[in-house]
Amino acid sequence: xxxxxxxxxxxxxxxxxxxxxxxxxxxxxxxxxxxxxxxxxxxxxxxxxxxxxxxxxxxxxxxxxxxxxxxxxxxxxxxxxxxxxxxxxxxxxxxxxxxxxxxxxxxxxxxxxxxxxx
Amino acid sequence: xxxxxxxxxxxxxxxxxxxxxxxxxxxxxxxxxxxxxxxxxxxxxxxxxxxxxxxxxxxxxxxxxxxxxxxxxxxxxxxxxxxxxxxxxxxxxxxxxxxxxxxxxxxxx
Numbered sequence: 209x210x211x212x213x214x215x216x217x218x219x220x221x222x223x224x225x226x227x228x229x230x231x232x233x234x235x236x237x238x239x240x241x242x243x244x245x246x247x248x249x250x251x252x253x254x255x256x257x258x259x260x261x262x263x264x265x266x267x268x269x270x271x272x273x274x275x276x277x278x279x280x281x282x283x284x285x286x287x288x289x290x291x292x293x294x295x296x297x298x299x300x301x302x303x304x305x306x307x308x309x310x311x312x313x314x315x316x317x318x319x320x321x322x323x324x325x326x
Numbered sequence: 327x328x329x330x331x332x333x334x335x336x337x338x339x340x341x342x343x344x345x346x347x348x349x350x351x352x353x354x355x356x357x358x359x360x361x362x363x364x365x366x367x368x369x370x371x372x373x374x375x376x377x378x379x380x381x382x383x384x385x386x387x388x389x390x391x392x393x394x395x396x397x398x399x400x401x402x403x404x405x406x407x408x409x410x411x412x413x414x415x416x417x418x419x420x421x422x423x424x425x426x427x428x429x430x431x432x433x434x435x
Binding site: 255256257260270317 | 414
């Protein structure tokens, strides 16, 4: 059974960089069948796609966030990471990591709340 | 960028009734890459339907998806108490870039 687990600070100051890591267990991040991605959900609002990465390192970002987002992968640790720079209160959200298959997003992390506040 | 618009925003129904949720795309979406998710409070979304009409693993057959082009529908044939939640459609095209609809809240009448 594949499991994804987000980790990282729950509080980030405005203008700083948000950093999260997703650890994958029960399956290899190096599988050619999947992309790995980040999705966020501000409190009480809908889902917003942030970006995806393939195990070989190719990335795809939401155009509205592209200038501030970096997603990277570490196949040796079976992890991938998110960095979002110059955060504001509008970046406060539950951040999910997920696995994207041809049949949709079939596995999600439990989500981690990141609050941007001084 | 493909924009997905879901309607209605809120749907109030009683257990046992039929629910019909709509998802309209701003441009044609390959049916192979249209999915529906259910989200309950405090939980991550759960995949219900992929490829517009294929049920995901362990999803009851009261859930069905249909549609093509720009118009897609999720139907719940007979509502159970556990079905009251928020539902999202998602398109993931033929690239790994994707987008979600804004969601439909299905509430108990």
